[in-house]
Amino acid sequence: xxxxxxxxxxxxxxxxxxxxxxxxxxxxxxxxxxxxxxxxxxxxxxxxxxxxxxxxxxxxxxxxxxxxxxxxxxxxxxxxxxxxxxxxxxxxxxxxxxxxxxxxxxxxxxxxxxxxxxxxxxxxxxxxxxxxxxxxxxxxxxxxxxxxxxxxxxxxxxxxxxxxxxxxxxxxxxxxxxxxxxxxxxxxxxxxxxxxxx
Amino acid sequence: xxxxxxxxxxxxxxxxxxxxxxxxxxxxxxxxxxxxxxxxxxxxxxxxxxxxxxxxxxxxxxxxxxxxxxxxxxxxxxxxxxxxxxxxxxxxxxxxxxxxxxxxxxxxxxxxxxxxxxxxxxxxxxxxxxxxxxxxxxxxxxxxxxxxxxxxxxxxxxxxxxxxxxxxxxxxxxxxxxxxxxxxxxxxxxxxxxxxxxxxxxxxxxxxxxxxxxxx
Numbered sequence: 314x315x316x317x318x319x320x321x322x323x324x325x326x327x328x329x330x331x332x333x334x335x336x337x338x339x340x341x342x343x344x345x346x347x348x349x350x351x352x353x354x355x356x357x358x359x360x361x362x363x364x365x366x367x368x369x370x371x372x373x374x375x376x377x378x379x380x381x382x383x384x385x386x387x388x389x390x391x392x393x394x395x396x397x398x399x400x401x402x403x404x405x406x407x408x409x410x411x412x413x414x415x416x417x418x419x420x421x422x423x424x425x426x427x428x429x430x431x432x433x434x435x436x437x438x439x440x441x442x443x444x445x446x447x448x449x450x451x452x453x454x455x456x457x458x459x460x461x462x463x464x465x466x467x468x469x470x471x472x473x474x475x476x477x478x479x480x481x482x483x484x485x486x487x488x489x490x491x492x493x494x495x496x497x498x499x500x501x502x503x504x505x506x507x508x509x510x511x
Numbered sequence: 512x513x514x515x516x517x518x519x520x521x522x523x524x525x526x527x528x529x530x531x532x533x534x535x536x537x538x539x540x541x542x543x544x545x546x547x548x549x550x551x552x553x554x555x556x557x558x559x560x561x562x563x564x565x566x567x568x569x570x571x572x573x574x575x576x577x578x579x580x581x582x583x584x585x586x587x588x589x590x591x592x593x594x595x596x597x598x599x600x601x602x603x604x605x606x607x608x609x610x611x612x613x614x615x616x617x618x619x620x621x622x623x624x625x626x627x628x629x630x631x632x633x634x635x636x637x638x639x640x641x642x643x644x645x646x647x648x649x650x651x652x653x654x655x656x657x658x659x660x661x662x663x664x665x666x667x668x669x670x671x672x673x674x675x676x677x678x679x680x681x682x683x684x685x686x687x688x689x690x691x692x693x694x695x696x697x698x699x700x701x702x703x704x705x706x707x708x709x710x711x712x713x714x715x716x717x718x719x720x721x722x723x724x725x726x727x
Contacts (some may be wrong), residue, residue, distance in 0.1 A: 314541065317549035323626050325554050337615035343597050344608055350597040357594040359655045380586060384572045394562040401551045447545055452544075455537060465615030467657035470637065470646050471706040493533040494642035495541045497634075500649050 314450035314459045314495060316404030325397065409449035409456050409492055423488065425449045425458075431487070432460060435480035441468045442476075443501050455495035461499050470498055517646035533641070541643035542710060631676050636710040646707075648674035655679065655703055662699045663691055669724060678714045679704065686721040 342349050408422045429447035436445050443463040449456055464473060477496055485491045530625040568586070592599060600608060633649060652672035659681060660670045671682040681700055685691045695706045697717045704713055 314544065315549070315551075317551050319544075322550040322554045325557065326550055326622050327626035329557055330619045330626060332621035333615045333622065337612040337619065339613050340600065340608060340615075344600050344605070353597055354594070361594065379590075380572055380576060383571060383586070384576070387569045391562055391565045391569065394558040394565070397558045398555055398562075401549075401555055402528065452541065453537060455533075457537070457541060464650060467653050468650075469654045469658070469703075469706075469707075470644075470650065471703075474637070474639075474644070477644070478641065492532050493537050493541065493640070495545060496642055496644045497545065498646040498650050499642070500647060500653065509705050 314404070314448075314452060314457060315402045316451065317402065318400050321397070321400070404451040406449040406451055406456050409458050428458065428484065431484060432480055435483055436462065436476060441465055441473055452493070455493055457495060460494060460496045462496060462498050464498055466500060473498065482490060535640065535713060538640070538643045542636035542645060545643070545645045546634045546636050546710075548631055548632055550625060550630060553625060613710040633674070635674070635707075638708045638710055651707065652679075655681070655700060658694060658703050659683070659700055663696060664689075666724075677711055681715065681717045682720065683717060685723045691719060693717050693719050 343353060406425070408424055409428060425447055429445070432447055433445045436442050441464055443465055445463075446461045448459050448461075451457075452461055462473070462477070464470075481494055525713070567582075568589075571581050571584065571589075572586050574581050603611075622683065633647050633648040635648060637646065652674050656670045656672045659665075659672075663670070663683065665683070665686060669684040669686070673680040673682070677701070683691060683696060695716060700715050701718065704715060
């Protein structure tokens with residue numbers, strides 16, 4: 314439920330893949346095609362002849378504007394990379410319920426910890442449920458609730474479903490609104506490494 | 512809390528005790544997002560690699576710019592290396608160059624496959640109108656193994672379930688001296704899986720082991 318830029322991620326991976334393929338092709342072509350090698354050398358030589366790019370600014374520095382252009386380019390790439398890394402995740406909320414009481418136009422908001430306690434109480438079933446935790450996330454302009462239910466080894470999701478339905482229905486009737494909920498059933502952490510054998 | 516997160520009161524649904532069910536598309540989206548990879552780790556690793564190399568280049572360029580000694584290579588040398596790339600490639604043995612190119616092609620195609628594949632995680636979604644529900648494959652496999660084991664009256668460790676994207680494989684090891692009906696196990700497993708109401712239609716396969724375990 315974390316706000317991942319999924320399309321951007323796909324595009325970045327696609328672009329990197331294409332760049333690597335292009336690099337491999339370029340290396341092989343430069344090795345095996347003498348004409349391309351010639352073009353490569355000529356174009357770089359032409360670039361080195363543009364004096365204005367290579368002349369040092371002053372006695373202060375040995376480098377010319379070309380280095381400054383490359384520095385700027387590297388800086389831009391650095392900023393883009395940082396933005397991509399920071400863009401991963403986010404969207405967590407501490408409050409979830411947005412209850413509107415008609416007529417009075419009042420608004421009540423519930424803390425996630427309160428909902429978590431409520432669900433823990435409703436889902437208290439030592440034979441099936443190991444632990445319950447809740448978190449709230451922003452998803453498409455809505456605040457949705459994520460409930461992580463760790464169930465006992467070998468417990469049946471079909472058996473837990475009616476209990477979950479009842480708990481969610483109780484929560485809905487208590488708050489007077491139906492918040493989008495995602496329930497994730499998982500096994501206790503220590504059991505996860507065990508073989509899927511019973 | 513952000514003010515834009517708070518919805519305005521909805522006067523039209525005043526009579527309903529529990530107002531508007533969540534949007535079905537949102538429920539489907541949540542299920543889809545939780546069963547598919549966001550490829551975040553791969554993107555972060557790629558970005559970090561580019562970021563580190565760019566920071567190194569920047570440091571070298573700044574050192575060159577202010578006239579200080581460089582760390583590893585002078586940027587001027589690096590630029591000259593780019594100009595003389597064909598000559599540098601000639602110095603490499605052909606086998607080494609081909610190996611580098613093949614490596615790059617393989618990583619490139621792997622990244623393209625990663626970009627286009629569905630990114631299915633070891634999680635399956637359940638159909639529900641009110642809430643999105645997903646279960647880890649380990650949960651489903653453990654449940655099915657336990658149920659089939661009880662149904663076939665087998666001791667612990669003789670039923671193994673392998674969950675794939677669209678297929679469930681049950682590997683059953685019979686106990687010596689007792690007959691096991693493959694068809695009845697298959698039908699029973701199908702019934703259990705139907706009760707789960709998974710979003711994907713699963714194909715179930717029962718594999719009875721040729722070797723049995725001695726009954727104790």
